[in-house]
Amino acid sequence: MVAPPDNEVLWARALHVRHHGSPALTGVSLGVREGEILAVGGPRGSGKTTLLRCLSGQLLAQEGEVGFAGTALHALGASARERLRRDRFGWIDPTPVLVPELNAWENAALLLMLRGVGRRRARATALEWLDRLDVGRCARSRPYALSQAERQRVAVARALAPAPAVIFADEPTAPLHRADRAQVLRTLTAAARSHGMTVVLATHDTDTAAFADRTVSLLDGRRVDTVHLPPVDEPAGPTGSAGPAEREGRAACSLSA
Incomplete structure (x- = not known):
């Protein structure tokens, strides 16, 4: 494995990934510095999610190398990669995936408790992040009582609560309105700093990429110099306001908090 520069905590070299015979990544290489916020840009289908899955050890490339903090991820077994993801990485999906039987603070504290943190300390940390993401009022609400935007904030709090070394965020603000996107991204970037x-x-989205220190762009699975990112359409709702389902979810949250 080629040694990375001293300031690169995460890197990939010449990744090739094929899905059902079709190329998803073709020779992609990059490095990420410790404490850096790196945006991977490109249109839908350009290979962004596949790259994040390779960098986080979820997916092994057919060719190429991935390293994190001196560890060759591509050489680890499945259980070792799973431990690494649990202990050092955080992941935010484009749509929130919460445990329906748990309330908001329990969902936000879940990774902490899986790491052995006591319930009282895990709850305090989860509540702190929920407050910072402006959903502290929903701490005792179950996911069904939350709006899509509120559920996504809980998912972001869950990723941030254990203070992982690396957070992988795959279109983390996709279900949010523009004002909500800005607040969540400010919280995410402030936490990283x-x-x-x-x-x-x-x-x-160019507005989302603007929060990063640096952007690398993909197009058809290849790294390119420039990709013009389209603006993101606002979620459904007349004049940019919340739709009926979202308003109903917020009302339910307020009643059950």
């Missing part, structure tokens, strides 16, 4: 986290952020 204050806790020394590295963030790898996949996005096809």
Whole structure:
């Protein structure tokens, strides 16, 4: 394995990934510095999610190397990669995936408790992040009582709570309105700065990419110099306001908090 520069905590070399015979990544290489916020830009279908999955050890490339903090991820077994993801990485999906039987603070504290943190300490940390993401009022609400935007904030809090070394965020603000996107991204980037986290952020939106220190662009699975990212359409709702389902979810949250 080729040694990375001293300031690169995460890197990939010449990744090739094929899905059902079709190329998803073709010779992609990059490095991410410790504490850096890196945006991976490009249109939908350009390979952004596949790259994040390779960098986080979820997916092994057919060819190429991935390293994190001196560890060759591509050489680890499945259980070792799973431990690494649990202990050092955080992941934010484009749509929130919460445990329906748990309330908001329990969902936000879940990774902490899986790491052995006591319930009281895990709850305090989860509540702190929920407050910072402006959903502290929903701490005792179950996911069904939350709007899509509120569920996504809980998912972001869950990723931030354990203070991982690297957060992988795959279109993390996709279900949010523009004002909500800005607040969540400010919280995410501020957390990264204050806790020394590295963030790898996949996005096809120029406004989201603007929060990063640096952007690398993909097109058809290849790294390119420039990709013009289209603006993101606002979620459904007349004049940019929340739709009926979202308003109903917020009302339910307020009643059950």
